[in-house]
Amino acid sequence: MRHLIAAWLAMWCMTAWAAPPELVIATNDYPPYISADPRQSFIGELFERIGKDMGVKFTFRFMPWKRCLVLLDARDVWAVVPFVSTPERQQRYLLSDTLYARRAKFFYYDQPGRSWPGANRDLAELRQFRIGGVAGYWYEELFKAAGIALDLANNDPTNFRKLQAGRFDLAIADENVGNYIIRTEFAREAGRFHSLETPYYRSENVMMVNRDLANAELLARFNRALDNLRRSGAYDDIVSRRKLVLLPVGS
Incomplete structure (x- = not known):
C-alpha cells in the first residue's frame, strides 16, 4: 500500500x-x-x-x-x-x-507657411503632398494604384525622423505606433506633430x-x-x- x-x-x-x-x-x-x-x-x-x-x-x-x-x-x-x-x-x-x-493616419510636422486639409474623402485628394511610408508595408500597392509615389523608409521610426526633417509632408502610420514614436523619440517636440482628421485605413x-x-x-x-x-x-x-x-x- x-x-x-x-x-x-x-x-x-x-x-x-x-x-x-x-x-x-x-x-x-x-x-x-x-x-x-x-x-x-x-x-x-x-x-x-x-x-x-x-x-x-x-x-x-x-x-x-x-x-x-x-x-x-x-x-x-x-x-x-x-x-x-x-x-x-x-x-x-x-x-x-x-x-x-486599428486605423492608420497621416501624420504631419508643423512647417511655417504650410496648411493642411481638415478632412479628405479619398487618397487621390492627397496627391499634392509628398508622403512617406515604410517599405514592404500593406499600403504600397494602394498608393501605387492611386498614382502616388511614396518616399520609403526601412521602419516607422526612420519614417518619422524624415518627416521631422522635412523630407516629405505626410507620414502614414498606424495611429498607436505613430503616437508611441512621437511620445518616446520626440518628447520635446511632441506638440509639433499632428495628424489629419480623416483616418486613412481600418484593418483587423x-x-x-x-x-x-x-x-x-x-x-x-x-x-x-x-x-x-x-x-x-x-x-x-x-x-x-x-x-x-x-x-x-x-x-
Whole structure:
C-alpha cells in the first residue's frame, strides 16, 4: 500500500510541476503592440492571459516580418502575429479571430507657411503632398494604384525622423505606433506633430497558423480563450491601462 501511495504521489508531483506545452510564435518588434519589453507589449500581455486559459505557454521569437512567414511556411514556428487578414492569407493559412482593430493616419510636422486639409474623402485628394511610408508595408500597392509615389523608409521610426526633417509632408502610420514614436523619440517636440482628421485605413489584425487538423483544434481553443477575455472585461482593462486607441471589432 505504501508503495502505491508513493507511486501516486510521484505521479501527482510530476503532473503538478510539469511545464505547460510551449507554442512558439514569430513576430517583430512593433511597440506598443508587441515588444520584448513587456511594458510596450499589448499582445504579450494578452497572450499570457490566453495561455493561462488554454494551459499553454507562448514564446515569442523576434525577427523581420518576411522571415516570420518563411519560418511559418517551414513549420519552424507554430504561428505568426500580428498580420492583417487578406483574401490570399485566408486561403493559405488558418486565421484567428480578430486580436484588435486599428486605423492608420497621416501624420504631419508643423512647417511655417504650410496648411493642411481638415478632412479628405479619398487618397487621390492627397496627391499634392509628398508622403512617406515604410517599405514592404500593406499600403504600397494602394498608393501605387492611386498614382502616388511614396518616399520609403526601412521602419516607422526612420519614417518619422524624415518627416521631422522635412523630407516629405505626410507620414502614414498606424495611429498607436505613430503616437508611441512621437511620445518616446520626440518628447520635446511632441506638440509639433499632428495628424489629419480623416483616418486613412481600418484593418483587423490576426494570428496565422498553418492549415492542419491539430492547428485547427488549438486555434479553436485560442479563439475561445480570447472571447472569454473580452466577455469578462479583462481585454478592455488591458487596452485602457495601456492607453491604446482600438476600434470595435467588426465595425
